[in-house]
Amino acid sequence: MPKSIPSTPSAPKPIAPYSVAAEANGLVFISGQVALDPATGERSPDDVEAQARKVMDNIGVILDDLGLGYDDIVKTTIFLADISTFPVVNEVYGSYFTGEPPARSTIQAGSLPGGFLVEIEVVAAR
Numbered sequence: 210m211p212k213s214i215p216s217t218p219s220a221p222k223p224i225a226p227y228s229v230a231a232e233a234n235g236l237v238f239i240s241g242q243v244a245l246d247p248a249t250g251e252r253s254p255d256d257v258e259a260q261a262r263k264v265m266d267n268i269g270v271i272l273d274d275l276g277l278g279y280d281d282i283v284k285t286t287i288f289l290a291d292i293s294t295f296p297v298v299n300e301v302y303g304s305y306f307t308g309e310p311p312a313r314s315t316i317q318a319g320s321l322p323g324g325f326l327v328e329i330e331v332v333a334a335r
Contacts, residue, residue, distance in 0.1 A: 219270040221245035224323070229271060232335075237275055239331040241288065242267045243323065257294040257326045261301040264329050269305070277333050282311040284332040290325070292317035298327055 217229040221242070230239045244253035244260035247270060253263040272278055287302065289295060295315060303310060321328050 215275055217271050217274045219247055219274050221247045221267055222250060230275065232275075235335045236283075237277065237281075237331075237333040237335065239268060239271055239333065241286075241328040241330040242271070243321070243325040243328050252323070252325070255324075255326065257289075257291075258297050258301060260326045261298045264327055265302060265305045268329060268331055272331075272333065275333075277335070279305050280308050281333040281335070282306075282331050283334050284312045285314075286330045287313065287315040288318040288321060288328040288330075289315065290318060290321050290327070294326065302329075 212231055212233045214228045215230050215232055215237070220229045223229060227240050230237055232238070242264050244263035245251065245267070246253070246263070247267060253259045269279065272281065287298060289298060318328070
């Protein structure tokens, strides 16, 4: 099955040359999301809890655009500017899953583009 780029009209507009999502073989790959307001393009405050919540909300609207939900996520990767914020991000992240959470990796990136504090990428299955 060839790759396709699905429409994600509710997502924040990409700030670099990448697609918000790509799909192949029943898997949906959602590019790393940061704390941007989809309507205005404005960033969330420099508070890791607020940014984590905005990132997870953005992932939710992208999933919804694609007819999917959080329970369809099979793998995530969380990138943190500072690993000491892990407990806060972990609590926010966990609150979005009603069933078993997906597989996950979390790494300290050192710094993220645009000075964001958290970025999350997702793989979901149809």
